[in-house]
Amino acid sequence: MKKVSVSEQGLVEKAKRHAAAVGVAMKESVTPLTATVFYPRERKKMPDNFRGYLLFDPEKCINCWECAFICPANAIQMKKAPAPNNRFYPTVDYGKCIFCHFCIDSCSGGALRTTKIHDVAYREMGEMLTLTEEMIEPPEIIREDKKSVEYEIEKDDLHLKRTREVDGLFVEPTPPVEIPMVSQCVDRASCLGCRVCEEVCESGAISSSSAEGVLEAEGVLRMKIDIEKCTGCGLCVKECSMQILRLVRRGK
Amino acid sequence: MQIQIQEAVNQIMSAVASNQVNVPLLQPILDLVAQIPMAGFLVSFVLWKPFFAALICPGLSTLGILLLVFPWVERKLCGRIQWRVGPHEIVWWLGGLPQIMADSVKFLFQEVIVHKDADRPYYLQFPFLSFIAALLPLLFISAGNIIAIETPYAIQLMLALICLFPLFILGLGWASNNRFSFIGTVREAFMSFAYEIPFIIAVLAMIVLYGTSNPLQMSSTGGLLEWGLFRNPVAAFTFFVAAAMATSRLPFEIAEAEQELAAGPHVEYSGISFGLIYVMCYEKAYILSGLMTILFLGGGSGPAISGLGDLSGAVWFLAKTVVVMTTLFALRTIYPRYRLDQGLKIGWGAMISLSLVALALSVVIVLVQGGIGGVEGVV
Amino acid sequence: MAAVAAETTTGQSEWEVAVPEKPLKEKVYFENLKAQVIDTELCSRCLTCAAVCPALPEGITLTADDKVGFPDYEEKCLDCGACVRVCPRFEYEPKSGLGEYTDFIAGQSKRFKGQDGAMVTELIVSAIEMGLIDRGLFVGRDNRWATNIFHVRDPEQLAITTLGGTKYTFASVLPELKRAVLLTKSGVGVVGTPCIVSGVRKLQQEFPIFREKVKLVVGLFCTENFHHTEISDYLQKKGVDFSKLVKTDITMGKFIATMTNKTVKFKVKALEKILPSGCNVCTDFTAVEADASVGSVGSAAGFSTVAVRNENARRVVEFIKKRGYADFGEGKPEELAFLVGHKKKRAENIPGFQDQEDK
Numbered sequence: 001m002k003k004v005s006v007s008e009q010g011l012v013e014k015a016k017r018h019a020a021a022v023g024v025a026m027k028e029s030v031t032p033l034t035a036t037v038f039y040p041r042e043r044k045k046m047p048d049n050f051r052g053y054l055l056f057d058p059e060k061c062i063n064c065w066e067c068a069f070i071c072p073a074n075a076i077q078m079k080k081a082p083a084p085n086n087r088f089y090p091t092v093d094y095g096k097c098i099f100c101h102f103c104i105d106s107c108s109g110g111a112l113r114t115t116k117i118h119d120v121a122y123r124e125m126g127e128m129l130t131l132t133e134e135m136i137e138p139p140e141i142i143r144e145d146k147k148s149v150e151y152e153i154e155k156d157d158l159h160l161k162r163t164r165e166v167d168g169l170f171v172e173p174t175p176p177v178e179i180p181m182v183s184q185c186v187d188r189a190s191c192l193g194c195r196v197c198e199e200v201c202e203s204g205a206i207s208s209s210s211a212e213g214v215l216e217a218e219g220v221l222r223m224k225i226d227i228e229k230c231t232g233c234g235l236c237v238k239e240c241s242m243q244i245l246r247l248v249r250r251g252k
Numbered sequence: 253m254q255i256q257i258q259e260a261v262n263q264i265m266s267a268v269a270s271n272q273v274n275v276p277l278l279q280p281i282l283d284l285v286a287q288i289p290m291a292g293f294l295v296s297f298v299l300w301k302p303f304f305a306a307l308i309c310p311g312l313s314t315l316g317i318l319l320l321v322f323p324w325v326e327r328k329l330c331g332r333i334q335w336r337v338g339p340h341e342i343v344w345w346l347g348g349l350p351q352i353m354a355d356s357v358k359f360l361f362q363e364v365i366v367h368k369d370a371d372r373p374y375y376l377q378f379p380f381l382s383f384i385a386a387l388l389p390l391l392f393i394s395a396g397n398i399i400a401i402e403t404p405y406a407i408q409l410m411l412a413l414i415c416l417f418p419l420f421i422l423g424l425g426w427a428s429n430n431r432f433s434f435i436g437t438v439r440e441a442f443m444s445f446a447y448e449i450p451f452i453i454a455v456l457a458m459i460v461l462y463g464t465s466n467p468l469q470m471s472s473t474g475g476l477l478e479w480g481l482f483r484n485p486v487a488a489f490t491f492f493v494a495a496a497m498a499t500s501r502l503p504f505e506i507a508e509a510e511q512e513l514a515a516g517p518h519v520e521y522s523g524i525s526f527g528l529i530y531v532m533c534y535e536k537a538y539i540l541s542g543l544m545t546i547l548f549l550g551g552g553s554g555p556a557i558s559g560l561g562d563l564s565g566a567v568w569f570l571a572k573t574v575v576v577m578t579t580l581f582a583l584r585t586i587y588p589r590y591r592l593d594q595g596l597k598i599g600w601g602a603m604i605s606l607s608l609v610a611l612a613l614s615v616v617i618v619l620v621q622g623g624i625g626g627v628e629g630v631v
Numbered sequence: 632m633a634a635v636a637a638e639t640t641t642g643q644s645e646w647e648v649a650v651p652e653k654p655l656k657e658k659v660y661f662e663n664l665k666a667q668v669i670d671t672e673l674c675s676r677c678l679t680c681a682a683v684c685p686a687l688p689e690g691i692t693l694t695a696d697d698k699v700g701f702p703d704y705e706e707k708c709l710d711c712g713a714c715v716r717v718c719p720r721f722e723y724e725p726k727s728g729l730g731e732y733t734d735f736i737a738g739q740s741k742r743f744k745g746q747d748g749a750m751v752t753e754l755i756v757s758a759i760e761m762g763l764i765d766r767g768l769f770v771g772r773d774n775r776w777a778t779n780i781f782h783v784r785d786p787e788q789l790a791i792t793t794l795g796g797t798k799y800t801f802a803s804v805l806p807e808l809k810r811a812v813l814l815t816k817s818g819v820g821v822v823g824t825p826c827i828v829s830g831v832r833k834l835q836q837e838f839p840i841f842r843e844k845v846k847l848v849v850g851l852f853c854t855e856n857f858h859h860t861e862i863s864d865y866l867q868k869k870g871v872d873f874s875k876l877v878k879t880d881i882t883m884g885k886f887i888a889t890m891t892n893k894t895v896k897f898k899v900k901a902l903e904k905i906l907p908s909g910c911n912v913c914t915d916f917t918a919v920e921a922d923a924s925v926g927s928v929g930s931a932a933g934f935s936t937v938a939v940r941n942e943n944a945r946r947v948v949e950f951i952k953k954r955g956y957a958d959f960g961e962g963k964p965e966e967l968a969f970l971v972g973h974k975k976k977r978a979e980n981i982p983g984f985q986d987q988e989d990k
Contacts, residue, residue, distance in 0.1 A: 028332060029332050032333065
């Protein structure tokens, strides 16, 4: 065990410090600083990447479930949307959400985006489970604020800077950075030749020599991925039963 | 027979009339009231100095107002120093003053719970006893030239009564029969020994310095440079720190220790009995600040305020007392709480040395200024 | 290995797949398989075809009577030929005899308790401890004695008592093996009857991923195996209560079902009417193609016979010896002669076998 020791100071140094403390107390008792934001009447200006209420755009959702997989609080559950498209969309339980926004970071389509809304009120616990259709539009907002407030730090002191402007609550989402990927076969010898990849490929990039008569004539099946046509969607990678297809970075 | 009674009444009346608080500003109104037979007698009785001192200033009424207002003042002051300025929503234009009403009503009407294990008679008695005991030193405090009981041993009597306070705190902790209150009690006992000795020696130093222990004579020494604070600053410092320890507030809140002992000796109390204990520390602070004003700040001395007469000294006395109290309470925002061992180390180490230095300084000053004269107050 | 690693980083955009020949030109491959293997009653129900079949959502699978089948193959079959490529009996080369072995020993595990010497468990667990494999596939059973497959990744999992012991029932080991191969990091160990072992070898021959990942194949001595539905019906008729059944065993030509309160014994011959057609044409008793073959015949009571056939298995056995996990004794290959011969005789049941003999 190591004993924690206090740095030894001389009497004069000690007295100086006591005097400084008393001085600060006297100064503050006369002209106190305040860091209080008068919340309903004014709002703190939030940064654009503030982690607030989530909005969802089903048009951009690619149904990858990544948000539900990554959610550490298990707040996001995928619910099947009604017909016609039968896809699964996220629902957020704000009773569990810890506002880490991993979901937004993981959303490759940019369907989920943040807002600066941090003050949603619910009447009961059940309401906190926000369904997909409720996430498309922001909740009803009653704004009483006329000013926005920012903290400014000058030397040791903190100041509040008030401006007569109303801060916007919605942030334009930054478009997701697309990493150009392309599907490639990494273990051609293990290929079954089932052509499931060709079947699922929506852009027609995968082709095979399975036309009538060709197979019989050659005795081999030729598979080809057209790199120019491949969009890097990963559908073939997902469907390959031998898992021999991978997405690799394009142009390497 | 009737004549004898009449004579006795007349004697009392003349005694009362000869020792009146003289306030020129109020004299016309008093003259008017004197026309009414009974009221005139009552008013003159109220204005009779000993009665006025005990009941109005510096006695019960002043104390009552301070007890009501000071928790609020303390909160406001600490709030400002610690950037907790408020309230912003409810009666912000009064600074949330109605809170003190709410507090009083709460204390008065809350149920007093006596738990099963407590020693019921003592548990109920001690808060009241301690409050009353804390009132007694008020009789010897002089506001200007207003004093309830004038005696050459006033300071010594006050010291004796002040040193009685911890006894009741120990009593209530013991009667609570609870491990937290018991630990708090033991800590209180430790601390009371630690601060009482330097406290008494510091007061002794001032008695030696003044050559008297009559507060009226002490405070009549006018002039700023004649204040005890400037004549013996060491004693003043020692007295102030000992007073901070005696009020057992931060940084010496060792007995209560909110964080680990809940509330120390009075953890079990509720309702008005808790209220009495709660205000008792403000009461203590008032008495110790009053004593400090008398000993070190020239008592009620100051430029006479025209029209107030005898009340001028009382106003000065109260103003100084309030300043000392405020300083005492502001300490909690500057220093964190000491541990018990640190508190004891301060009390038994630095404080005793400082008080002895203060005593020596007083003796030297008195010797230098020429002989010890008129020290009949010193035992 | 280096070549494979290089491929993994870059990948290929063009490749070729050798397509097997179709005996029936106009039909899809599954129909070929059906005609050549299933309908001729050659199918051993090893499920190698089901393991690789890529058809979605469900390709080659088991039918209600525990046979290999493919509902709606006319629509769903992708005609890729994978099943034909891996089927060990599409071009059936019956193997028999004791096979090649480097050591023929008897062993008794000190750590595990089993029907005999618990050497199968010992081999797989020791391989996991060596780091040769990271999971072993064991066949467990439910309370109706229907089989299910367990991935054993830690010796502690073997506290499940239903993992050991013979079940005399077919299990779907190979479809699970494919899943294990795709999951594993270092390798997979698998236990199976001779038909399953030949299925594994066929997979390894066709697909490098199996060659790379399946590190230890433990074969079991096998005279025959039964469809679960049939053997459970039969045993119930004989008065076996599955809730009390502890173990099943065949010794000295007798089937012994041990229950908590009694034992039921009857001659194995009686089971011949429910003998699966696949076993009827199987000539392999000792799992000739396995890395190591284990069985009870050929060693003293309480010991398991282990035929070590190649380097991987030999390393595992040496590891066991070094750590002293098991007692070892001499194996007696000659004791197997009768059963080997018994199975060899089944070659007569193979259609066209007589013709080959004649040639």
